[in-house]
Amino acid sequence: MFERYTEKARRTIFFARYEASAFGSPFIETEHILLGLLREDKALLGRLLPDVNYESIHREVTIHTKVRESIPTHMDLPLASECRRALKFAAEEAERLDHRHIGTDHLLLGLLREDHFASQLLREHHADLAKLRLEISQLPAPWSAKNVAVPATGVRHTTAGTVEIHGKRWNSEYVREIVNTFRKFNWHWNRCAWKESDVVTRISDGSISRDLSLAADSANFRLVLGGWKKDDCLICGWELFCSENDPEHGIGCTNGRNWLCTECYEKFFARDFFASANPEIT
Ligand SMILES: [Zn+2]
Numbered sequence: 064m065f066e067r068y069t070e071k072a073r074r075t076i077f078f079a080r081y082e083a084s085a086f087g088s089p090f091i092e093t094e095h096i097l098l099g100l101l102r103e104d105k106a107l108l109g110r111l112l113p114d115v116n117y118e119s120i121h122r123e124v125t126i127h128t129k130v131r132e133s134i135p136t137h138m139d140l141p142l143a144s145e146c147r148r149a150l151k152f153a154a155e156e157a158e159r160l161d162h163r164h165i166g167t168d169h170l171l172l173g174l175l176r177e178d179h180f181a182s183q184l185l186r187e188h189h190a191d192l193a194k195l196r197l198e199i200s201q202l203p204a205p206w207s208a209k210n211v212a213v214p215a216t217g218v219r220h221t222t223a224g225t226v227e228i229h230g231k232r233w234n235s236e237y238v239r240e241i242v243n244t245f246r247k248f249n250w251h252w253n254r255c256a257w258k259e260s261d262v263v264t265r266i267s268d269g270s271i272s273r274d275l276s277l278a279a280d281s282a283n284f285r286l287v288l289g290g291w292k293k294d295d296c297l298i299c300g301w302e303l304f305c306s307e308n309d310p311e312h313g314i315g316c317t318n319g320r321n322w323l324c325t326e327c328y329e330k331f332f333a334r335d336f337f338a339s340a341n342p343e344i345t
Contacts, residue, residue, distance in 0.1 A: 066297075066321065067154070069166045070244050075099040083140050086124070087131025090143035093174055093181035094124045096150075100174075104167040111171070111198055114188040123184055145179045152176040160200055163300045168199045224344035226336075228299045228326055235337075235344045241298050242331045250318035252328055257303040257315055262290035296324035298331065 065073055076091075079099035083091040101108055101117040108115055134140065142150070153173030157165045174181045175192040182190075224235035263277045263284045264270065271290070278286040293304040296315070301324035306313035316328040323332065330336055336343070 064150075067157070067163065067165045069164050070240055071104055071167045072165055072170055075103045075167055075170055078102045080140055084134045086128050087133045088128070089134070089140065091140050091146055092143045093146050093149050093179045094120075094127075094184065096146060096170065097174060097181040097184065098124065100167055100170060107167050107171070111168075111195060112185070112188060112190055115185065115190070120184055124180075127180065145177065148177060149173045149179075149181075156196070159196075163295070168202065172196060172199065226330075226344055228330070229301060229324075233299065238298055238331065239337045242337060245297065245321075246332070246335075250321075252316040252318055252323060252332055254314065254316045254325070254328070256307075256313055257294065257305055257322070259289035259305055260291040262287050264290070294322040296327055297321045298327040299324060301327070 065076065068076070075096065076099065079091050079095040082095040082098040086095070088095065098117065098121060101115065101120055105117075150170075150173060153165055153169040156169040156172040156176075157163070160169075162169070172192065172195060175185060175190060175195065176182075225232040226235045226238055227233070228238075260273070261275060263272045263275055264287055265272070265277075265284055267283065272284075273291065275286065277284045293302055294315070294317075295302055302312060303315040303322050303324065304312055311325070314325060316323045316325065316332070
């Protein structure tokens with residue numbers, strides 16, 4: 064579910080889980096996501112909503128929340144349904160802006176789409192969905208709508224470099240962030256032909272899961288053989304699908320979970336592209 068999240072967005076969810084545990088909440092609620100955002104991306108929140116700060120929101124959440132014993136942080140807390148919807152809205156907001164990845168800015172917009180505690184708190188601090196959408200659309204994105212280089216004067220990306228992937232220029236800071244995150248894990252990337260895999264669908268609403276163990280509950284779930292039809296390159300979004308005639312799309316590198324197109328693998332993972340000043344970053 065978090066494959067498309069930027070590192071900051073992932074850390075926001077991590078902090079949200081931490082906040083939920085600290086409040087002894089059995090679910091991760093929208094207000095925990097808001098606190099996660101305020102911890103993780105002070106720069107963005109400070110720019111868009113200067114009236115909102117972690118301390119004051121934390122105080123208001125504390126007043127509103129029934130005090131419970133805190134839950135050990137190693138316990139995996141589920142997302143409350145409002146929270147799941149807010150994350151779905153965040154993905155929609157990313158799509159509206161033609162951004163492949165979901166960032167803290169999209170999470171903020173996702174929180175404002177429905178009425179719940181976090182959106183009430185935000186509105187009390189003068190957050191307005193339409194106004195924020197406009198402001199966020201004008202921020203320099205990790206890459207522009209047409210994958211054209213982001214100018215050097217960007218707010219979030221202050222270094223000017225761009226790198227070429229599949230003949231298009233990408234913001235090097237954006238690429239570096241993803242590469243560095245994934246290099247930390249020391250994944251083994253295996254080069255192989257992309258193949259369809261099985262999925263499970265829930266009969267009642269058609270929602271999809273790759274957890275095949277759910278199929279054991281045959282009253283509610285159905286196994287769909289070969290139901291997973293494509294993956295996107297983790298970095299550039301290049302589509303990988305079953306194709307014998309087109310190795311550029313038909314072959315990629317996988318760690319068993321994520322996929323990289325051959326070009327991104329060769330360029331950024333087979334060698335340490337960002338280790339020092341690289342003449343290919345222009
Ligand atoms: Zn790629």
